[in-house]
Amino acid sequence: MKEIAFHSKVAVVTGAASGMGLHTSKEFIRLGASVLMCDVNAERLEEEARALGDAAIPLAGDVRDFKYALSVAEEAKKRGGADFLVACAGGYEARCCNSMVPFYEQPIEVIDWGIDVNLKGPVYFSRALMPQMVAKKSGVIVLLGSVTGFEGDGVGAMYGTAKSGLFNFVKGLAMAGAPHGVRAVCVSPGPVLTRAAMSGMPTLLGRAAEIRELVDVILFMCSENASFITGTNHVVDGGRLCMYQKTY
Ligand SMILES: NC(=O)c1ccc[n+]([C@@H]2O[C@H](COP(=O)([O-])OP(=O)(O)OC[C@H]3O[C@@H](n4cnc5c(N)ncnc54)[C@H](O)[C@@H]3O)[C@@H](O)[C@H]2O)c1
Numbered sequence: 111m112k113e114i115a116f117h118s119k120v121a122v123v124t125g126a127a128s129g130m131g132l133h134t135s136k137e138f139i140r141l142g143a144s145v146l147m148c149d150v151n152a153e154r155l156e157e158e159a160r161a162l163g164d165a166a167i168p169l170a171g172d173v174r175d176f177k178y179a180l181s182v183a184e185e186a187k188k189r190g191g192a193d194f195l196v197a198c199a200g201g202y203e204a205r206c207c208n209s210m211v212p213f214y215e216q217p218i219e220v221i222d223w224g225i226d227v228n229l230k231g232p233v234y235f236s237r238a239l240m241p242q243m244v245a246k247k248s249g250v251i252v253l254l255g256s257v258t259g260f261e262g263d264g265v266g267a268m269y270g271t272a273k274s275g276l277f278n279f280v281k282g283l284a285m286a287g288a289p290h291g292v293r294a295v296c297v298s299p300g301p302v303l304t305r306a307a308m309s310g311m312p313t314l315l316g317r318a319a320e321i322r323e324l325v326d327v328i329l330f331m332c333s334e335n336a337s338f339i340t341g342t343n344h345v346v347d348g349g350r351l352c353m354y355q356k357t358y
Contacts, residue, residue, distance in 0.1 A: 114333045117142035120189045121332075122182060124148045124173050124199035124235055127155040129304035130254065131198030133325045138194075139165045141329070146185055146192075148173070148235075149199065173199045173231030179238035191242035194332050196252045197232040200273075204266040213267040224268025229275045236283055236294075244290040250332045251287070253280055255298035257347045261354070273298070277343045284341030293340040295331045299324050300347025314349025 121138045125131035126147035135145045135158075144165040149155040152170035159168035169185060171178035186192040203224030204210050209217065232253050243249025258266075259273030276296050283294035301311035301318035308318045327346050330336055345351060 112334050114329060114335070115141055116193075116332070118190075119143040119193040120146070120186055120191065121194040121196065122146045122148065122186055122192050122235065122239055123196045124231065125254075126168075126198070127151045127158055129198070130299075130302065130321055130324050130328070131196070132158055133321045134196050134198065134328050135166065136162060137325055137329055139163070143194070144189065146182055146189075148178075148182055173197075173234060174226040176234045176238070179234040182235070183238040183242065186239060186242060191246050192239045192249065193243070193246070194250050194252070195235055195239050196254075196328055196332070197235055198254050199231050200228045200254060200256075200269075202258075202263075202266040202269045203227075204269075210265060212264055216267075221268050224266060225272050228269060228272030229279075232276060233279065236279075240283070240287065240292065243287070243292045247291040249287070249292040250336075251280075251283055251292070251294040252328050252331050253283075253294070253296045255296045255343055257298060257300045257345065257350055259298060260345075260351055280343060281341045288340060293336070295336070295339055295341075296343040297324065297327055297331065298343055298345045298347070300345075300350040312350065312353060313347060314352055317348065319346065319348060 121143045123131050123135045126135045127149035138145045146167050150172045155168045159166040203220050207220040209220045253276045255276045256273040258270040262270045280294050280296040301308035303318050
């Protein structure tokens with residue numbers, strides 16, 4: 111396996127103020143890249159980026175806004191163009207919008223949030239940044255899916271719907287990108303300890319993932335070691351999906 115290094119590379123990470131997006135940003139920087147860190151939580155983003163030094167460039171905004179995606183692309187262009195997009199911004203709408211009721215009672219604003227942040231956000235950022243990758247004849251887009259994209263959810267129904275949409279979108283990205291040296295993959299976690307509550311979700315391994323266990327996969331996908339991987343969804347769930355397959 112080749113040693114992973116990202117010297118003089120430019121990465122765009124959404125959802126970079128916390129969790130996997132923040133840790134991915136930190137690892138990119140440790141391995142030599144500069145990172146355009148994108149998040150709607152401007153205060154936390156500034157604070158985290160400040161701690162990471164000059165290679166961290168905080169650009170606050172809402173991934174639901176295509177103009178924001180274009181402004182991030184403009185910043186990436188000034189730095190020679192994006193080499194990587196890691197689309198982490200997302201969340202379970204029932205929790206993020208504080209609306210723990212069944213789908214049929216969800217306000218339309220909550221439903222819109224679920225679809226727009228989890229599906230349109232990655233679509234907007236891919237659309238804004240991919241032309242730079244095509245022009246450079248190289249680049250990798252990593253979308254964060256979820257096991258909920260397979261399982262479905264009666265409360266946060268848009269979360270699973272959007273994540274399963276990414277399983278298909280990644281194929282389209284791979285098809286459009288392949289002739290130009292651009293790869294796209296989806297990484298779909300089971301429970302990850304970005305929040306303590308995730309430790310309660312069952313897995314075959316009897317625990318939730320450490321953040322590092324996902325970030326290592328994301329960085330591997332961006333590296334040359336993954337040069338033959340594109341258009342696929344990679345489940346990293348401690349065997350959670352296996353638990354529901356045997357019905358006899
Ligand atoms: N943590 C898990 O157990 C788990 C499991 C499966 C999938 N995932 C997925 O992985 C990704 C990262 O998860 P995490 O737990 O690290 O997330 P997190 O909740 O720690 O961070 C998500 C970040 O996205 C930002 N964000 C939310 N809405 C935004 C918007 N409209 N515009 C810009 N930024 C916005 C938030 O401010 C936050 O900083 C998400 O897409 C999530 O759905 C997480």
